[in-house]
Amino acid sequence: MRVALLVACICWVGAGTYAYRASANTQLHLTRQLQGSCSEHPQLVLVKEEPFSDMFEDPKGQTKFEGSSLALSQGKAWVAFDNMFALARLRADLDVSSSSSNSIDEPMLVGKPAASSQYEALAYDSSTGRLLAVVEGVETAAGIMPIVHELQVQAGGSGTVLVQKCPVNFKLPTSNKGFEGAHVFQGKDGSRYLMGLCEGNFCGSSRRGRQPGNGRLVITKFNGKDAGAGCAWDHVKTINIPSKAYFEDYSDLAISGNQVAITSQASSAMWLGSFDFNTLTFAPGQGRVLNFPRTSNCDVKYCNVEGVAFLGAGRFLVVSDKAGKKKDPAVCHKHDQRISMFELP
16 A cells, blocks of 8 residues: 555656756746847837937936827827826937927927826827827726727817727637737728737737737727717737737737837847738738847847837837836846837848
């Protein structure tokens, strides 16, 4: 009996050790793959960057600027922060040399910061002139869903007015694993469509959500109703992102014509590809991956990339969230809470 128990214990310990080693080896392989991509993929080139803490004459009492997304409109960059409702309005070229206290070009926080907004995506709708700020995920009677806040920019860009809040009829696994990027476009039928980027692989969470190369875009259509009459964005289809975007997570989405840029915070990289808006499919081909700049040891230093926008001429604007005190190394804190301009190598 004792021999049988001893054999069973040895087998159990051996199986557990094998499972642990298999899991550890899988994680080590992924880590090495992401780090090894320092040489496998070209690196974006930093042009300029500014910390948000140095940009505003009136920071409205804010000391944290958790950049989450951005959208371009009429030469201005609008930046959303998940820790406040106020948006930042900046010159898209980040040139503040000619700004003055009375100039529309002066970087400023627009609106009242108030409480945490959980804005994780921001898009400009040229058909309405509104900014669409997406709350990542909210508990509703129908489940956890993203909520779209439509914001009308006031004359001169001095402020915004909340026009309506409308849910996206797409259920999420958790409130903190929802839409991280968004793009608004007009379909062939003349309707407004919203493209949402899921943070997790398979639009999932936990271990499944971290399986690289399984990113998803969610296409929804606005039902045309007013806020009081049941406005909503209804699910149309879910699209697989090409597996070349072998990322552990997905942090934002940018569109320029048929060009697509998708960033990853965990992988500190950006995927570039093409999208066919007539068929609502990605164009043939896998696109290409570019890393954000690494250290001389090939370590990640842009650890909190959250937002991206096309500037043109091979340049991009990127905003970064706040680095974690414990989970992120010191080098990450040197590049967090800021807006950066990168260009293709």
